[in-house]
Amino acid sequence: MDHGSDLGLGQDRRGAVRQGGASPVHPGRRSSLFAPRPDSSGRRRVNRPLPALPARRRPSLVSLAAGVAAKGSFMLLLAWALCFNFSEVRGGSMMPGIQDRDRILVDHVSYIFTSVHRGDVVVMRYPMDPSVDYVKRVIGLPGDHVQVFDGHVWVNDELLEEPYVEAAANDPYAFVDTVVQSNCYFVLGDNRIRSSDSREFGQVPHEYLRGKVRMRLWPPLRAGMIQ
Numbered sequence: 001m002d003h004g005s006d007l008g009l010g011q012d013r014r015g016a017v018r019q020g021g022a023s024p025v026h027p028g029r030r031s032s033l034f035a036p037r038p039d040s041s042g043r044r045r046v047n048r049p050l051p052a053l054p055a056r057r058r059p060s061l062v063s064l065a066a067g068v069a070a071k072g073s074f075m076l077l078l079a080w081a082l083c084f085n086f087s088e089v090r091g092g093s094m095m096p097g098i099q100d101r102d103r104i105l106v107d108h109v110s111y112i113f114t115s116v117h118r119g120d121v122v123v124m125r126y127p128m129d130p131s132v133d134y135v136k137r138v139i140g141l142p143g144d145h146v147q148v149f150d151g152h153v154w155v156n157d158e159l160l161e162e163p164y165v166e167a168a169a170n171d172p173y174a175f176v177d178t179v180v181q182s183n184c185y186f187v188l189g190d191n192r193i194r195s196s197d198s199r200e201f202g203q204v205p206h207e208y209l210r211g212k213v214r215m216r217l218w219p220p221l222r223a224g225m226i227q
Contacts, residue, residue: 086217087123087133093189093196094121094135097164097226103218104135104226108211116141116185116206118155121213121226124187127201133210136197137164140178140186148176148199153188164190164227174199185209 151170189195
């Protein structure tokens with residue numbers, strides 16, 4: 001019986017040590033495993049609180065305004081790139097208003113929200129080869145009756161005033177008599193004797209219009225709005 005009691009006591013002691021309870025040698029005391037270790041001088045080290053982190057400074061109004069301005073400038077630049085682009089003109093079909101090597105600003109958004117107007121100067125895809133862009137002026141809108149003869153243009157039986165065409169640039173031998181189809185436009189170059197336009201390749205579908213020419217940016221001495 002005594003031998004069995006010793007076995008039971010030994011199991012209780014081993015179980016208490018494994019569970020992290022009081023030491024069998026010194027009941028009620030914590031194990032020295034987690035006690036502070038002495039330093040080199042023999043004294044026990046005391047746990048000191050960590051130093052407080054410096055307080056974060058709030059951004060000033062100037063820095064906030066600079067950040068907002070930078071973001072706004074980026075958004076404006078992105079919108080500008082998506083809505084406008086610069087193009088270089090090759091050829092003299094739109095002289096004297098637009099000449100060879102002029103740099104023009106093309107608006108690609110206006111015709112999404114507004115209608116095409118007679119007299120607009122547009123960048124369009126060439127119907128015979130849509131990979132090539134042309135610059136022309138819109139003369140006839142859908143439903144218009146357009147006539148070209150004797151060096152002049154009539155729209156709906158009225159003579160069209162064209163201050164942008166020089167007298168020497170008219171083609172007295174051209175002849176056209178047509179009604180503009182739905183969703184199409186009749187276009188001409190301002191330099192009629194040197195222009196490939198609707199007299200040659202016919203009417204231009206609306207989806208071929210790439211944008212409206214807003215202004216000439218180069219050369220500087222001739223920079224300005226396109227009329």
